[in-house]
Amino acid sequence: MKLKIVISLFLSLSLGQLLAQEYEISETDIYRSPFKKFLNNFSLTVTTGYGRTNYSHSLNGFYLVQTPTDQYIANNDGQPLGTEFDVYSDWFNNPVLAQTLTKVDSFDVPFPPLVDPVNNPLLQSDIEVFNADSLGLQFSGKGMSIPLLVAFRYNYKKFRIGLGYMFEYHKVKPFQPNESAEPLGIRNYQPNFGSTFYKRYWMGLGYRFYDFWDYSFAGELQVGKFNAGGNFNSALIQRGMYFNLGISIEKNLSEYFRVILKPSYDFKNYKISIPGTGKAIAHKQPTFFWQVGISITFPEIPRSPIKSDHVQLKHVIMDPATGRYMEVRGQPIWKRQNPKVGENHRKLWRYKNKNKRKINPY
Amino acid sequence: MGVRINSVSRLFGWLVFAQVLLHACGGADEPVPDSGDEQAAIDDELINTYLTDNNITATQDASGIYYYPVLENPSGDIQQVSGSILSIYYSASVLNGQVIDEVLAAQGEDPYKLKQGVNSIVPVGLDIGLAFMKEGETYSFLIPSALAYGELSFSTLIPAHSVILIEVELVKIENELDQASNEQTLIEDYIADKELDDVVKNPTDEVELLPSGVYYKRVSEGNDGENPVKGQIVSTRYTASFLDDEVFDRITGNDTFDYSFDSDIVINGLDLGLAEMEKGERALIIIPSAHAYKESVGVVPSYLSEELEELKVIPEYATKIDPFKVLVFDITLL
Numbered sequence: 118m119k120l121k122i123v124i125s126l127f128l129s130l131s132l133g134q135l136l137a138q139e140y141e142i143s144e145t146d147i148y149r150s151p152f153k154k155f156l157n158n159f160s161l162t163v164t165t166g167y168g169r170t171n172y173s174h175s176l177n178g179f180y181l182v183q184t185p186t187d188q189y190i191a192n193n194d195g196q197p198l199g200t201e202f203d204v205y206s207d208w209f210n211n212p213v214l215a216q217t218l219t220k221v222d223s224f225d226v227p228f229p230p231l232v233d234p235v236n237n238p239l240l241q242s243d244i245e246v247f248n249a250d251s252l253g254l255q256f257s258g259k260g261m262s263i264p265l266l267v268a269f270r271y272n273y274k275k276f277r278i279g280l281g282y283m284f285e286y287h288k289v290k291p292f293q294p295n296e297s298a299e300p301l302g303i304r305n306y307q308p309n310f311g312s313t314f315y316k317r318y319w320m321g322l323g324y325r326f327y328d329f330w331d332y333s334f335a336g337e338l339q340v341g342k343f344n345a346g347g348n349f350n351s352a353l354i355q356r357g358m359y360f361n362l363g364i365s366i367e368k369n370l371s372e373y374f375r376v377i378l379k380p381s382y383d384f385k386n387y388k389i390s391i392p393g394t395g396k397a398i399a400h401k402q403p404t405f406f407w408q409v410g411i412s413i414t415f416p417e418i419p420r421s422p423i424k425s426d427h428v429q430l431k432h433v434i435m436d437p438a439t440g441r442y443m444e445v446r447g448q449p450i451w452k453r454q455n456p457k458v459g460e461n462h463r464k465l466w467r468y469k470n471k472n473k474r475k476i477n478p479y
Numbered sequence: 480m481g482v483r484i485n486s487v488s489r490l491f492g493w494l495v496f497a498q499v500l501l502h503a504c505g506g507a508d509e510p511v512p513d514s515g516d517e518q519a520a521i522d523d524e525l526i527n528t529y530l531t532d533n534n535i536t537a538t539q540d541a542s543g544i545y546y547y548p549v550l551e552n553p554s555g556d557i558q559q560v561s562g563s564i565l566s567i568y569y570s571a572s573v574l575n576g577q578v579i580d581e582v583l584a585a586q587g588e589d590p591y592k593l594k595q596g597v598n599s600i601v602p603v604g605l606d607i608g609l610a611f612m613k614e615g616e617t618y619s620f621l622i623p624s625a626l627a628y629g630e631l632s633f634s635t636l637i638p639a640h641s642v643i644l645i646e647v648e649l650v651k652i653e654n655e656l657d658q659a660s661n662e663q664t665l666i667e668d669y670i671a672d673k674e675l676d677d678v679v680k681n682p683t684d685e686v687e688l689l690p691s692g693v694y695y696k697r698v699s700e701g702n703d704g705e706n707p708v709k710g711q712i713v714s715t716r717y718t719a720s721f722l723d724d725e726v727f728d729r730i731t732g733n734d735t736f737d738y739s740f741d742s743d744i745v746i747n748g749l750d751l752g753l754a755e756m757e758k759g760e761r762a763l764i765i766i767p768s769a770h771a772y773k774e775s776v777g778v779v780p781s782y783l784s785e786e787l788e789e790l791k792v793i794p795e796y797a798t799k800i801d802p803f804k805v806l807v808f809d810i811t812l813l
Contacts, residue, residue: 224794224795224796225728225794225795225796226719226727226728226795226796226799226800227717227719227728227736227745227746227749227808228744228745228746228796229743229744229745229746229747230746230771230772230773230775230794230796231794232597233597233598233599234598234599234775234776234793234794234797235598235599235600235601235603235606235776235792235793236598236603236792237598237794240791240792240793240794241791243791
């Protein structure tokens with residue numbers, strides 16, 4: 118009898134424990150948007166900043182032809198240039214056959230004397246020819262960029278894979294000849310445009326290799342297509358893929374929001390064909406960027422739709438519109454979602470500007 | 480309150496930093512370059528001080544040069560006219576400085592010949608000044624730097640922006656015909672001296688005076704009847720010298736000088752001589768200045784010609800050939 122009582126007491130207690138619930142709703146009762154859940158794997162990044170491009174090219178296989186106003190190149194096929202030759206202008210971005218120049222040392226013996234020889238303007242119209250091969254002639258110049266970048270990426274564990282687009286306002290400064298050429302009177306080469314817009318599309322791969330408190334560090338590689346825009350003659354340009362290596366230093370302001378500082382280096386080159394010569398000039402165009410911006414990861418749950426809901430942490434409510442249970446955020450995305458005391462309000466209430474002059478701010 | 484002061488002072492700090500950066504980018508104050516007018520005023524003052532100090536009365540020309548007679552020749556009735564060929568002795572110096580060049584009768588030198596009024600004299604101020612002179616006169620000219628050598632400096636002798644003082648004695652005024660006959664005499668002396676008419680010593684033909692005034696002597700035979708024709712590209716090698724045998728230009732070895740014949744590409748005298756030649760022939764062409772570089776450019780002092788050529792003030796041929804030079808081309812028509 119005693120045993121029966123003990124068994125029945127044990128059973129009823131176990132059953133009670135089994136049926137009794139700690140919360141009135143279970144996890145399965147909570148509705149979660151599959152779309153938001155899917156979107157939560159993605160981040161959107163927007164940055165801007167400053168880029169510095171170091172252009173350089175060698176004029177190997179060409180002559181540099183300089184008139185008092187212009188600079189051209191002429192093909193060096195191993196033969197002396199002769200007195201009449203074709204010259205091409207704008208070998209940086211749009212080489213075209215400019216004209217056929219006639220070069221004679223027309224003021225030397227045995228060419229005829231000048232009328233009015235002293236300070237004759239004709240003396241200034243001399244054409245100078247420099248053999249780039251024997252001089253090792255190179256030009257290098259700087260460019261400045263202001264980029265605007267939008268990227269969309271998928272996060273998987275510490276990996277990230279994404280797509281992006283960057284628009285660049287770019288200014289080019291005149292190119293300088295190398296030092297050995299300067300004493301010869303070779304002038305700076307001025308591209309035929311001052312500023313232009315560059316565009317690029319890429320696929321990116323990254324890995325977050327280090328986390329330190331609020332900071333994350335990720336190595337990122339971009340590989341893509343660079344479009345130099347309308348100032349460059351795309352029909353003459355052969356350009357491979359460009360690639361960019363950078364480190365994204367991210368300050369995580371919240372689970373969904375971070376501020377980014379990203380130094381990166383662009384490896385990009387192009388070759389431009391000089392029509393009619395069968396030759397091309399190789400240009401190097403590496404760029405170093407400093408970019409700053411923000412990155413947002415799409416939240417998997419919405420803000421609370423209830424106006425009077427002042428709960429600070431993530432919590433479950435019953436959606437007044439649908440009657441479903443749903444988990445909601447109590448914080449905007451740029452703040453800690455489950456803050457500890459004071460975490461989202463580091464500045465004391467009494468020091469906030471509007472309260473500074475109040476005797477009793479509370 | 481402490482927070483506020485902190486943020487204000489930090490803002491101030493940034494502003495100071497930004498200011499420093501801006502200042503650094505601006506660079507140091509650069510001296511404003513002298514304008515031409517300012518330099519002219521400086522030169523003018525210098526000249527006037529010199530004239531006052533030495534108690535000289537000089538006339539200023541509209542161009543800016545000052546001139547005064549040292550030895551007048553009122554009876555000298557030959558006033559030179561523009562385009563005359565002048566034989567001068569001169570002594571040029573930097574004002575208040577050293578003598579930079581001189582050609583003087585006292586040193587037994589021949590006078591320097593140049594042509595006035597055709598923009599073929601450096602310094603330009605000398606060209607202007609010579610216009611005021613009569614034969615037999617001696618004048619001094621004070622030439623401001625803009626009409627002398629401007630910014631050009633030459634070692635320690637001629638500083639940049641120098642005012643130049645030139646004393647000129649005008650020995651003789653001649654015209655083109657006088658000059659042509661002078662040169663003819665010189666050439667004939669040269670021919671006699673070199674025994675060019677002696678076909679045994681100097682084959683193959685005697686010197687021939689062409690109607691143009693150019694002298695031509697065949698040295699070795701070419702292909703019979705193959706004279707160059709107008710517009711044809713001719714290929715030549717030559718050694719070019721003056722009557723004193725000083726070589727001033729040569730195309731030798733594997734190099735050739737090619738040009739379109741009789742198309743005003745080269746000095747007229749060369750075409751005139753070459754017209755007589757046959758392919759493969761070697762000849763001597765003696766060209767009077769009228770068919771060569773005429774008055775060229777008279778540079779005082781002549782050692783400045785290389786610098787002036789680099790500054791594109793004078794043509795390159797003027798660095799090699801003085802005014803009124805007879806040229807001798809020992810030329811082979813290939």
